[in-house]
Amino acid sequence: MKTVAPARRKLHHVSAPGIVRADEHTARLAKALGHPARVAIVRMLVRRGECVCGAIVEGLPLSQATVSQHLKVLKEAGLIHGEIDGPRVCYCINPEAVNRLKSLLDQL
Amino acid sequence: MKTVAPARRKLHHVSAPGIVRADEHTARLAKALGHPARVAIVRMLVRRGECVCGAIVEGLPLSQATVSQHLKVLKEAGLIHGEIDGPRVCYCINPEAVNRLKSLLDQL
DNA sequence: AGCTTTTATCGTATATTGACGATTAACGAT
DNA sequence: ATCGTTAATCGTCAATATACGATAAAAGCT
Numbered sequence: 001m002k003t004v005a006p007a008r009r010k011l012h013h014v015s016a017p018g019i020v021r022a023d024e025h026t027a028r029l030a031k032a033l034g035h036p037a038r039v040a041i042v043r044m045l046v047r048r049g050e051c052v053c054g055a056i057v058e059g060l061p062l063s064q065a066t067v068s069q070h071l072k073v074l075k076e077a078g079l080i081h082g083e084i085d086g087p088r089v090c091y092c093i094n095p096e097a098v099n100r101l102k103s104l105l106d107q108l
Numbered sequence: 109m110k111t112v113a114p115a116r117r118k119l120h121h122v123s124a125p126g127i128v129r130a131d132e133h134t135a136r137l138a139k140a141l142g143h144p145a146r147v148a149i150v151r152m153l154v155r156r157g158e159c160v161c162g163a164i165v166e167g168l169p170l171s172q173a174t175v176s177q178h179l180k181v182l183k184e185a186g187l188i189h190g191e192i193d194g195p196r197v198c199y200c201i202n203p204e205a206v207n208r209l210k211s212l213l214d215q216l
Numbered sequence: 217a218g219c220t221t222t223t224a225t226c227g228t229a230t231a232t233t234g235a236c237g238a239t240t241a242a243c244g245a246t
Numbered sequence: 247a248t249c250g251t252t253a254a255t256c257g258t259c260a261a262t263a264t265a266c267g268a269t270a271a272a273a274g275c276t
Contacts, residue, residue: 008170018148019147019148019169021261023144023145023148023151026141026144027144030139030142030147031141031142031143033138033142034135034138034141035135035139035233035234036134036135037234039127039134039223040127040264043131046124046216052252053253054253055253057253060127061126062234062236063170064253064254065236065253065254065255066234067253068253069234071253071254084253086243087252088243088245088252088253089252089253089254096144098216102214104211107241108150108154108206143263160222161222161224162222170265171265172222172223172266173223173224173226173266175267176224177224177225177265178264179224193219195221195222195223195272196221196273197224199224
């Protein structure tokens with residue numbers, strides 16, 4: 001007669017957490033900041049509070065298309081968000097995401 | 109008679125700092141953490157203080173070659189360093205680099 | 217010297233990123 | 247309705263990143 005296997009629980013003992021959810025989260029945010037242009041954009045938004053896309057393009061030695069791509073990356077990572085304002089788009093920081101990254105790094 | 113042009117100084121007025129050195133530094137560190145496996149490695153090293161390469165490989169669902177590459181990336185970014193210990197290599201965190209990233213993010 | 221263990225590197229294949237010009241889409245103004 | 251402005255997207259190219267098996271390199275052991 002086989003012993004009844006206990007319901008599978010959390011396996012606390014198997015030591016190897018390997019790559020956990022938080023790691024992926026941290027990596028996603030870090031990766032978004034993994035390009036100088038994107039760091040510069042974030043810095044600009046922190047300094048000026050908010051910023052129209054065109055102003056960001058002017059501040060960088062990159063084409064409008066390239067800057068737009070970088071903005072998309074930052075937006076998809078949740079680090080910034082932009083809202084349409086007439087014919088232009090106004091971007092600003094998402095402070096929660098920035099703080100989340102900071103606290104993830106603190107726990108590390 | 110032409111006026112003598114003043115020696116070219118720092119051009120403080122041209123507003124556009126664009127991408128500065130610190131941005132590149134921040135990006136380099138952030139990029140190194142821009143992969144879940146590398147975050148997991150860093151976390152492991154922080155928790156256990158130091159770690160032989162083989163133990164890191166065991167803890168991750170990746171081949172030895174791949175892990176070795178990730179270690180190289182972290183090493184080149186200065187986030188970790190490894191010293192040879194007999195036939196194996198012992199890795200540990202470089203706390204200065206981690207703190208540098210944290211403070212760069214704080215200034216942002 | 218030969219063998220084992222451990223880690224780095226090579227070679228390679230695929231995927232993603234970064235950059236740009238050109239085009240499209242959205243909106244205000246004329 | 248057309249025009250000009252602003253920003254996103256498309257298409258494309260070169261470069262980098264990711265992953266792996268295979269091989270090399272280094273060190274200890276017999």
